[in-house]
Amino acid sequence: MLSKIRFFLKKEVDADLFSLFYSLFNLIYNIPLFIFAAKNLDFHSYGGYASFIGLFLAQISFVYIFLTVFSFIPSLLKIISSILFLSNSVALYFVCEYNAVLDKTMMGNVFNTNTGEAGELIGYKFFIYIFFLGIIPSLSVLALNIKKTSVIRKIYLLISIVLAISVFAYLNSKTWLWFDKNSKKIGGLTMPFSYIGNTMRYFSEKAALNKVPVKLPDASFENKDKTTVILVIGESARSSNFSLYGYPRITNAYLKNDSVVALPNARSLSTYTTESVAFMLSHLGSQKTKIFYEPLPSYLQRQGINVFWFSNNWGEPKLDVSYYKKASKLREECGAACGNQNYDSLMIRGLKEELNKNQSSDNFMVFHLTGSHGPLYSSKYPAEFEVFKPACKSVDLQKCSSQELINAYDNTILYTDYFLHEVISFLRSIKKMSSVMIYISDHGESLGEYGFYLHGAPYSMAPDFQKNIPFIVWMSDEFKKRRKISDSDFKEIKNLSQDNIFHSVMGAFLMKSPVYEKSKDIFAKR
Known part of the structure; x- marks a missing residue:
């Protein structure tokens, strides 16, 4: 058994194939997201099924696109993937155990919590999550031999994915309202983008608040x-x-x-x-x-x-x-x-x-x-x-x-x-x-x-x-x-x-x- 594992780890793995595999494995960390969708969608209508399938496909596609950015350098892809396995496992622990939604406010709480308070939130299950969903996948990735793939093929795949997502979204545009209504919850449960995006938002807004505005010249009446x-x-x-x-x-x-x-x-x-x-x-x-x-x-x-x-x-x-x-x-x-x-x-x-x-x-x-x-x-x-x-x-x-x-x-x-x-x-x-x-x-x-529907379309194409x-x-x-x-x-x-x-x-x-x-x-x- 061990010899088979060593043989598998020594084999060269296509970077694009690895990105696809990671995108599929990443669905495990999004189980709370899919549970939320299943509870809040009406599966007696076509819209409910379309929204659920759209959520599923979007999650795989966006993670794949995200990893493709790093796949030009296989060693960097391995490091990023390993870090994401670890951070996803920590995030999943808090989502599952404390029903946390990793929005901007929650990420602000994370960065303003002292070590004493943080320690009170960690139980034995934390280490189970970290070991099985963080450490083992990370070590496995680091042991892999990932090889480069053709840039032309990457571009072709990316264009195909973007077009497919766009067509699916357009054909099911009536489902957008459900996503808009639940955007905060969806955004806070989508791994790894929930904590990455909202961490960036938190520090961006914090920097803006500390920015001193340039005063305008005084006026007369x-x-x-x-x-x-x-x-x-x-x-x-x-x-x-x-x-x-x-x-x-x-x-x-x-x-x-x-x-x-x-x-x-x-x-x-x-x-x-x-x-x-x-x-x-x-x-x-x-x-x-x-x-x-x-x-x-x-x-x-x-x-x-x-x-x-x-x-x-x-x-x-x-x-x-x-x-x-x-x-x-x-x-x-x-x-x-x-x-x-x-x-x-x-x-x-x-x-x-x-x-x-x-x-x-x-x-x-x-x-x-x-x-x-x-x-x-x-x-x-x-x-x-x-x-x-x-x-x-x-x-x-x-x-x-x-x-x-x-x-x-x-x-x-x-x-x-x-x-x-x-x-x-x-x-x-x-x-x-x-x-x-x-x-x-x-x-x-x-x-x-x-x-x-709604608003927020790119200005050049907005009706x-x-x-x-x-x-x-x-x-x-x-x-x-x-x-x-x-x-x-x-x-x-x-x-x-x-x-x-x-x-x-x-x-x-x-x-x-x-x-x-x-x-x-x-x-x-x-």
Whole structure:
């Protein structure tokens, strides 16, 4: 028996064949992932089977592609594979024994745990995992004689795999929503990418937090009149489903009577939240730079303006403001009166409390909505806003018709319409206050058109549904009077995007600074 093992280990093993074998063996470390999928997929529909098979094939393919990068140097491939066997065995122990999900937060806990605390988590099973799933496979790999293979063949195999994955994903695009809904759990259970990727994310964000932003030049104010500017950042709202933009359904029953201006032809410059929000808050907009400048809220705070940031979402850059509060915290403070709801309207409570105390000051308030974030659109609004029925209540699109999905999405627009109306109504109730509300979405959303769902497609190939966004402005009579501006002045404005936000907010406060660009200020006289 031992002689057979020695004979096998002495044989030359093709690097590509080894990568395939490792990818298959690696499935053992992903058993918790497949158990999770089996428990949460509906196998009474085709979508359930397609999602499970897709998860299985993706796991094998991505690990194979990952190892191929190192297979050009066989000795390096052996070392990397051995390290992964060891680290996978440790990760699997904690996932199985403590039901851990190796996301960014968990990896942060790992790197902030002292040796005493770590020792309490290690039992005898730890050594069983390490020995059988870590040490033995690692030593076996190190003993192998792996040989190089043709570069041309590698390229051919990689192209074939990528094409196969792409075709499978496209043909089963309706299963994407299940992956999106469960992305955090899937990402935290996928070995070895869970701990590799989230470790990188943890240290990247830690470095960003320690990065000191470059301060922008100080600004001056044209007069001492006090103004309140409210910026509402929408989520996944596309202009094509707003009746203000010509949608045949009445999705803006409130706003149509609120004297708002729906600015036409606004486009998002990104298809995902973090980048879109960064564009809004930067004086450079979508212009790329390696320098981290202070974002708009921090800049305004430093110029003496009260800044309040309310969030029912995430993705904003590091902010230096006096007031930052999550909707979950507002719900906690609200207590029994708010129940367990986590809807955007919770933030209206914060608006009223803070603005009542600061009416005689310059105020900049930001509300970052959860808005129309999918895939479970029906969870983003209270039951009384389910006007369009039947509404899709599942992330498995096989269970929903296209119309049911649109119904659920349109209900989220109804609720956003209500939220904006509540903001406007409260501002209008404060007489003689100069105030303005700007609403813009971070990006749009696909609802199955051309086989796309949700958002986040590469910008060059993303359909217009993910790019065309609402850009809505409301101005108080006092603001119009002081600025000598009217709704009709906006008719000539074209080519709007997130690039206009920074300079328009500065313009609303009548601020002047070297970073201010009048051409991007929607309130500037033309």
